[in-house]
Amino acid sequence: MRRLIITALLALQTTPALPWGFFGHKMINRNAVFLLPPEMIILYKPQLEFITEHAVDPDKRRYAVKEEGPRHYIDMDHYHPWDSIPSSYNRAVAKYGEDSLARHGIVPWWIQTMTSRLTKAFELKDKFAIIKLSAELGHYISDAHVPLHTSSNHNGQFTNQYGIHGFWESRVPELFAETEFDLIVGKAQYIKSVSAMAWTIVRQSAAAADSVLLLEQQLNSRFRPDAKYSFEMRNGIITRQYSTAYSKAYHNMLQGMVERRMRESILATASLWYTAWVNAGQPNLQELAGRSFSEKELEEWQELSRQWKEPGLPGSSCSN
Numbered sequence: 001m002r003r004l005i006i007t008a009l010l011a012l013q014t015t016p017a018l019p020w021g022f023f024g025h026k027m028i029n030r031n032a033v034f035l036l037p038p039e040m041i042i043l044y045k046p047q048l049e050f051i052t053e054h055a056v057d058p059d060k061r062r063y064a065v066k067e068e069g070p071r072h073y074i075d076m077d078h079y080h081p082w083d084s085i086p087s088s089y090n091r092a093v094a095k096y097g098e099d100s101l102a103r104h105g106i107v108p109w110w111i112q113t114m115t116s117r118l119t120k121a122f123e124l125k126d127k128f129a130i131i132k133l134s135a136e137l138g139h140y141i142s143d144a145h146v147p148l149h150t151s152s153n154h155n156g157q158f159t160n161q162y163g164i165h166g167f168w169e170s171r172v173p174e175l176f177a178e179t180e181f182d183l184i185v186g187k188a189q190y191i192k193s194v195s196a197m198a199w200t201i202v203r204q205s206a207a208a209a210d211s212v213l214l215l216e217q218q219l220n221s222r223f224r225p226d227a228k229y230s231f232e233m234r235n236g237i238i239t240r241q242y243s244t245a246y247s248k249a250y251h252n253m254l255q256g257m258v259e260r261r262m263r264e265s266i267l268a269t270a271s272l273w274y275t276a277w278v279n280a281g282q283p284n285l286q287e288l289a290g291r292s293f294s295e296k297e298l299e300e301w302q303e304l305s306r307q308w309k310e311p312g313l314p315g316s317s318c319s320n
Helices: 002-011 021-032 037-062 088-097 098-104 107-126 127-144 164-180 194-220 244-253 256-279 293-305
Strands: 229-235 237-242
Touching: 021 037, 021 127, 021 164, 021 194, 021 256, 037 127, 088 098, 088 107, 088 237, 107 127, 107 256, 127 164, 127 194, 127 237, 127 256, 164 194, 164 237, 164 244, 164 256, 194 256
Parallel strands: none
Antiparallel strands: 229 237
């Protein structure tokens, strides 16, 4: 009987994880709020739980909305050299074709689009749109900071490392972010060029992708399979996870890479929220802070979370 149980457990796959995991995305958005100036905190802090919870809405749409998937990544290894990629989406379409861009991801362009939409929401003083777009912009910025979101070998499928995606961006933060990571990162900064910032982020991520894969390969060669994985109860189901010992060893080999990219995600998220507000003319948000979402707006948010294609604001196409 014991042998049958062990065999059944070993047949279980490592629990799949969404980008940064729900835990990571929520933590990044939550921490970003406290980097904002008082003129923005007055609006954002009362909506802290909304901004935290809705950080994961784009992931909820990924498998229901065809257009959503490419917004989360870019296969930088598809392009040689990186400097050959036009920073303008329209020029990139002219060079590569829209279908090709969709296959290989559009996250740096999408960050620009979402920042433009947020700027417009500030100009219109549309509280519902400001909070919704802020929550979702944080998601895409955070995804761009993940090295394997910039590699076609996004889950180690080409190197027999299936599951490494969730290992790096979900398992490691879940185990160590609250106890070991220092996520106090200063204050939001004005970004002169959103395009330049977005491309800097993805290039930094792409430069780290090989290390993410190589270091795990080296670690795997030193661990027995029964020490590499552990079994945990999650939502009433026994699931196979990378063990705490294996995760800790990987975290140490990465020399804090996950923590650094999470810190940089928090700062970048707050900075683009701040930049959108400044570019909108720094509207007074105090008058919006006291307004509650209407029932209709809350229902709309829930519906958008289920099935979303375009938020309905100007600037719906990617632009420079």
